[in-house]
Amino acid sequence: MPVSTQDKRAAFRKLHETGCFVIPNPWDVGGARALQHLGFKAIASTSAGYAWTTGRPDNRVTVDDVCDHLTALCNAVDLPVNADFEGGFAHKPEKVAANVARAVKTGIAGLSIEDSTGDRENPLYERAFAIERIKAARAAIDADDSGTLLVGRCEAFLVGLPDLALVIDRLNAYAEAGADCLYAPRIRSKEDISTLVKAVHPKPVNLLIDFPGLSIAEVADLGVRRISVGSSLARVAWAGFMNTAREIAEQGTFTGLGNGFRGDLNKMFGA
Template structure:
């Protein structure tokens, strides 16, 4: 499936009835597994990638170049639409956000998110006017390209639990050209329902983090169209590794291997491509 077909498929997922889950791989191998299991679309996770390379998930800790390279590898590893966590667009200027969108399309992505968080704990959220300008620049950059833009309102992740302001931001982002709206960290189903009722674009929510846990059916009934899992799949994998290692160190046993995927099954999922040189 080429990029245009992947984009069309990704768009269609947002317009059909109910909600779909977009899984979040952190590398090419996890992408192959998730695609094999039957997910219809994937999205990168900056947190999951950061953990896999031994770094913290932070604005200062991850560059645009390496995150887009990680995204390129995930795109190449499967035949599914892939969206990306593009953080704050990798800079405050609207022009930087626009360039990030263009580069994202070049690596084969068909979607991505821009958030209104600054990374500055003293002033963690962009003023509304600047946040809207940034989304507008990203939307203009995506115009005519096979790319679905998600705009994120980050209030609830930065100790600003203001639902009215969050809704106002999402409404403004929609008018600025965002295709999908996302407010991570909403406290409960009532807040999720309020957001969905207040906007005219598909809404994404994240599950698997700390906090409330709702089923796909419950979220769909509340009006949610897309559900992501953020870095929680990566954390689940690290949790499995931790439990296995603790068993070996603590009990001196190896029963963890009974629940591990077999080498044969993993080998069957992975690419047979060979490097041009072994040197």
């Protein structure tokens, strides 16, 4: 019997209470089902990974596209799905709230809101305005008592502003505004990770790992509650595709085809 949306959301919140878990980021239904087959307890969408499947760059898909995509992911698996909801697909808090309300109806168990503007000259929303956007998202989630988990994201390191004090200040403000989980992509050193976790305690922290080096055990020891991989799985898949296709196009040989997955995909998806 399929797992209900309510049960998925309850399970997702439970995962954030203790320990450390990984939410890998598939970009389509097949990937989502494969990750469930491998035993992961939750998954998260990837804005970039999904955009590339449509032949568009990251941040160039619409809220309609994303809500359809999230609905498909949620319907495909019995796992909680956390939505990479970019900046809410709007600037003004009231429009963010309207879009968040739409996203909640797709069946997601969690949703993140970023504070980046897309403007190179002013890459982050002004602090007070960013807080209002989080408050608006919180109100939209609470309007129907959905239990969807809200993730507050500070994009400072990602947009070229590696100021840990700024990140901590913003994330604590987002927590006060209603964020259940906190996330600052591109923080990588053990020292910074540990400092961040302690500074925002007891709120759980999501860590992006898009580079080799740290293990789950090491990250857990630093107090991180959950790990996501962003667009990294998609990039690995694209690397295999592009390298092999380039070999065929440029060299006229097919050696890369020998590196294909040898498991029985038909059997896995049939099950």
